[in-house]
Amino acid sequence: SLVLLKLVHDDTSPVLTAASVASRGNSKVEGGSAAAVAVGGPRHEEIAVASVCLGRVLQQLGRHRVAAGLFLTANSILREVFSSKDSRVLDNLLELASVYSAQQQFGAARQVLEESLALTQLIYGEENEAVASVLSELGLACKGQGEFSSAKRLYEKALGIRIKLEGDAHPLVALSLSEIGLLMQAMHQYVDALALHKQALAIRLEAFQTEMHTDVGVSQCMWSAAGGPTPKTPWKRQLTSYAAQKARTVCC
Numbered sequence: 001s002l003v004l005l006k007l008v009h010d011d012t013s014p015v016l017t018a019a020s021v022a023s024r025g026n027s028k029v030e031g032g033s034a035a036a037v038a039v040g041g042p043r044h045e046e047i048a049v050a051s052v053c054l055g056r057v058l059q060q061l062g063r064h065r066v067a068a069g070l071f072l073t074a075n076s077i078l079r080e081v082f083s084s085k086d087s088r089v090l091d092n093l094l095e096l097a098s099v100y101s102a103q104q105q106f107g108a109a110r111q112v113l114e115e116s117l118a119l120t121q122l123i124y125g126e127e128n129e130a131v132a133s134v135l136s137e138l139g140l141a142c143k144g145q146g147e148f149s150s151a152k153r154l155y156e157k158a159l160g161i162r163i164k165l166e167g168d169a170h171p172l173v174a175l176s177l178s179e180i181g182l183l184m185q186a187m188h189q190y191v192d193a194l195a196l197h198k199q200a201l202a203i204r205l206e207a208f209q210t211e212m213h214t215d216v217g218v219s220q221c222m223w224s225a226a227g228g229p230t231p232k233t234p235w236k237r238q239l240t241s242y243a244a245q246k247a248r249t250v251c252c
Contacts (some may be wrong), residue, residue: 039209048077071096106144113138132158155180193226
């Protein structure tokens with residue numbers, strides 16, 4: 001709803017208003033989409049916008065299959081209205097991939113992400129954080145399929161880009177190290193995993209200058225899970241518990 005409220009900046013826009021009405025409850029989602037099509041026509045740009053908005057709401061409600069259908073509809077319209085090389089198509093592809101990943105449909109996610117990677121490189125160049133981010137997501141999809149060697153290659157490529165762009169001691173570098181560390185754990189290579197998580201923790205502590213930052217807690221959690229020390233004090237245990245939830249959501 002919050003996303004839709006931001007987009008409905010003009011109350012006279014019937015398509016976006018229909019989308020905002022649809023966000024108020026499950027029973028109105030399909031009706032709002034139908035109203036949008038009736039006003040704008042089935043291939044109108046704003047139908048793509050409304051489809052994306054509704055897809056985001058439905059994804060938050062756990063209705064991933066319907067959300068994926070809406071993102072696919074938006075993707076088709078955006079390609080027709082703009083071009084297959086437009087950044088709006090890329091954004092929509094990444095949202096579609098996230099829905100597939102949430103359903104653990106890693107094969108479908110990988111296919112979409114491979115297209116997204118090529119498009120990202122075309123738009124932003126070979127060495128850009130946007131490229132590194134897609135490489136990481138693609139690595140996660142490969143990991144989900146059990147293709148660990150492919151995942152490692154993709155994660156390491158993302159790490160190399162981030163080191164080149166940001167230096168050795170940036171939080172994004174720590175993120176890549178954590179991702180590779182989790183992969184090492186999945187491969188039962190715990191010594192390597194422990195070293196990577198310890199390195200990521202050190203970078204985050206230096207970057208944020210506090211142990212209370214959530215990302216520091218995520219590293220603490222991963223380090224501990226790989227065989228490192230368990231937090232001793234209650235506030236550290238609480239932080240690590242919260243960080244574990246974030247780690248499972250974002251990285252695992």
